[in-house]
Amino acid sequence: MTDTSTLTNFAPLVLDLMVVFTALLVLATDILLPAGRKKGLGQLTAVALAGILGLSFVVDTSGLAFSGAYEGSAWTLFFKRLFLGVGALVALGGTEHVDQRYPGRQGELWLLLLSTLLGMMLLPGARNLILFVVAFELMGLPLVLMAAWPKTEDADGPGRKAPEAALKLYVVSAASTAITGMGMALLFGASGSLALADLAGAPQTPLLWLGLFTVIAGLSFKVGAVPFHQWVPDTYEGAPTPVVGFLSVAPKAAGLAAFALILLEAFGSAQARWLPVMLFLTVITLVVGNALAVPQNDAKRLLAYSGIAQIGYMLIAVVIGTEAGQAVLLFYLAGYAVTNLGAFLVIEAVTGDAPDADLGRFAGLYQRAPGLAFALLIFLLSLAGIPFVVGFWAKLYVFMAAYEAGLGWLVGLGAALSILALFYYLRLAKAVYLRSVDDPQPVAAGGGLKLAIWLCLAGTIGFGAWPAPVVDAARAAAAAFGG
Amino acid sequence: MMQAWLILAAALFSLGLFGLLTRRNAVGILLSVELMANAVNVVLVAFGRWHGVADGQVFALFTTAITVAEAAIGLALVILLYRQRQDVLVDAATEMRG
Numbered sequence: 001m002t003d004t005s006t007l008t009n010f011a012p013l014v015l016d017l018m019v020v021f022t023a024l025l026v027l028a029t030d031i032l033l034p035a036g037r038k039k040g041l042g043q044l045t046a047v048a049l050a051g052i053l054g055l056s057f058v059v060d061t062s063g064l065a066f067s068g069a070y071e072g073s074a075w076t077l078f079f080k081r082l083f084l085g086v087g088a089l090v091a092l093g094g095t096e097h098v099d100q101r102y103p104g105r106q107g108e109l110w111l112l113l114l115s116t117l118l119g120m121m122l123l124p125g126a127r128n129l130i131l132f133v134v135a136f137e138l139m140g141l142p143l144v145l146m147a148a149w150p151k152t153e154d155a156d157g158p159g160r161k162a163p164e165a166a167l168k169l170y171v172v173s174a175a176s177t178a179i180t181g182m183g184m185a186l187l188f189g190a191s192g193s194l195a196l197a198d199l200a201g202a203p204q205t206p207l208l209w210l211g212l213f214t215v216i217a218g219l220s221f222k223v224g225a226v227p228f229h230q231w232v233p234d235t236y237e238g239a240p241t242p243v244v245g246f247l248s249v250a251p252k253a254a255g256l257a258a259f260a261l262i263l264l265e266a267f268g269s270a271q272a273r274w275l276p277v278m279l280f281l282t283v284i285t286l287v288v289g290n291a292l293a294v295p296q297n298d299a300k301r302l303l304a305y306s307g308i309a310q311i312g313y314m315l316i317a318v319v320i321g322t323e324a325g326q327a328v329l330l331f332y333l334a335g336y337a338v339t340n341l342g343a344f345l346v347i348e349a350v351t352g353d354a355p356d357a358d359l360g361r362f363a364g365l366y367q368r369a370p371g372l373a374f375a376l377l378i379f380l381l382s383l384a385g386i387p388f389v390v391g392f393w394a395k396l397y398v399f400m401a402a403y404e405a406g407l408g409w410l411v412g413l414g415a416a417l418s419i420l421a422l423f424y425y426l427r428l429a430k431a432v433y434l435r436s437v438d439d440p441q442p443v444a445a446g447g448g449l450k451l452a453i454w455l456c457l458a459g460t461i462g463f464g465a466w467p468a469p470v471v472d473a474a475r476a477a478a479a480a481f482g483g
Numbered sequence: 484m485m486q487a488w489l490i491l492a493a494a495l496f497s498l499g500l501f502g503l504l505t506r507r508n509a510v511g512i513l514l515s516v517e518l519m520a521n522a523v524n525v526v527l528v529a530f531g532r533w534h535g536v537a538d539g540q541v542f543a544l545f546t547t548a549i550t551v552a553e554a555a556i557g558l559a560l561v562i563l564l565y566r567q568r569q570d571v572l573v574d575a576a577t578e579m580r581g
Contacts, residue, residue, distance in 0.1 A: 130541065134545060137549045137552070141552055144560070145559075163564050164564070164579060167561075170557055170560055171503070171516075175500075175516065177550075178519035178522075179519075182496060182522065185523050188531075188539060188542065189529075189530035192536065193538070238579055
């Protein structure tokens with residue numbers, strides 16, 4: 001009945017297993033290192049993740065594992081590289097923050113980062129509902145703890161809001177788990193199988209559609225799509241900035257991979273059923289995300305709402321359902337990852353010790369740190385979709401793919417909202433460049449943080465000036481999707 | 484018989500969702516989430532039995548383990564909130580808005 005020939009085939013999971021070994025290594029090193037010398041743990045994590053990323057270009061991870069519950073392909077590999085790259089950049093950029101604030105507890109934070117990365121890396125390859133749920137929770141639960149990490153150690157500093165931020169993330173996450181789980185239980189009830197491949201062939205009963213829409217609602221919480229978005233700005237404002245940078249990129253990419261799995265891999269043949277619902281979600285996510293970003297006065301909240309709007313653009317790429325749409329989604333994710341992470345790392349450099357990230361704190365940044373000001377400007381222009389940084393190509397490709405799929409009105413709406421988006425991104429840029437301060441205080445950013453920002457900047461400009469390699473990789477990955 | 488189980492699960496799930504939306508006590512919210520998770524388990528086990536396969540029961544074991552991990556994190560957060568604000572009402576955690 002069940003094919004057991006791939007039960008002991010671990011080749012598709014080599015990279016994931018390396019992450020597990022890294023986690024164990026960090027745990028063991030944490031115990032052995034004396035207090036006060038634990039800064040190396042973050043660097044170890046960054047180097048190990050970069051090494052695994054390099055390894056991903058050498059080993060072959062395609063094929064089935066665990067009796068078909070897991071499938072490795074070029075599509076899953078693209079996501080794995082994305083997560084490994086983001087993880088390495090966050091570890092690099094966050095090491096100093098973590099070492100200064102929580103010197104005694106940094107090993108556990110990196111352990112949690114590696115756990116959540118493992119969940120994300122497993123998720124795109126899941127072809128079975130149980131593995132899907134386990135990977136999803138392995139991703140979600142450590143994120144809550146990472147958001148709560150400052151605890152009460154700096155009662156008046158930036159960590160004061162962390163418990164509230166984590167609690168809001170937790171409640172949403174727990175509710176989303178229960179709702180997604182209920183949807184999956186209904187899908188199982190309607191189809192009698194836990195394999196994703198069997199769902200579309202199941203009898204087309206109302207039970208099946210109820211299950212599908214319940215799963216869509218549960219997943220929408222996770223990616224922060226409107227109307228399930230209320231937790232996003234509060235969590236972003238209160239959680240530690242390096243964690244927020246990670247939270248704004250990696251779990252979103254994993255959530256979109258989950259959407260692609262459920263909507264396209266499992267229910268691709270029933271697009272007519274879910275398309276109206278998903279289009280509705282996409283449109284209100286675009287409109288509300290962009291509209292609510294305008295009045296924000298805190299840089300992290302502004303980027304939170306902008307991130308909701310960006311999710312809207314990525315949802316367009318998912319719902320059009322074509323292979324071109326998948327390629328565009330992957331390209332958009334890669335560009336968004338370096339850009340948004342870079343923007344949050346600059347915010348960390350500028351407001352690291354401040355209790356909030358008010359726009360006023362960025363006044364005169366061009367005098368205080370010209371390099372950081374330039375990097376932030378490029379990141380903001382990329383998020384707004386200005387030529388010729390990576391965000392421009394990402395938006396252009398999304399619009400082209402949507403137009404080809406016959407969704408011209410959605411292109412018009414997206415383009416109009418991009419102009420509104422330019423307004424709020426430039427509000428932050430205005431504070432950086434057009435407001436002067438009398439006694440410019442230099443910005444004290446550590447070497448690792450600066451290096452991470454420069455790497456993100458190199459990605460943003462590099463992918464923008466020379467998008468072809470990423471586009472080719474995204475196309476090849478999209479061709480492997482849905483097979 | 485199947486209908487009875489589904490009605491039970493729907494009742495548990497709705498009760499949990501209602502509690503999640505209306506409870507102001509953080510512990511109450513955790514209990515509501517547990518109710519929702521257990522409604523999922525009832526559905527899984529009932530459908531597993533109905534289809535005559537063990538998949539539903541196996542899935543229920545996994546969701547139980549996940550729910551336990553989730554509850555542990557939730558309680559840790561409630562303790563954290565209490566230490567910081569001497570209160571477990573979520574009204575105490577409304578500093579950030581807008």
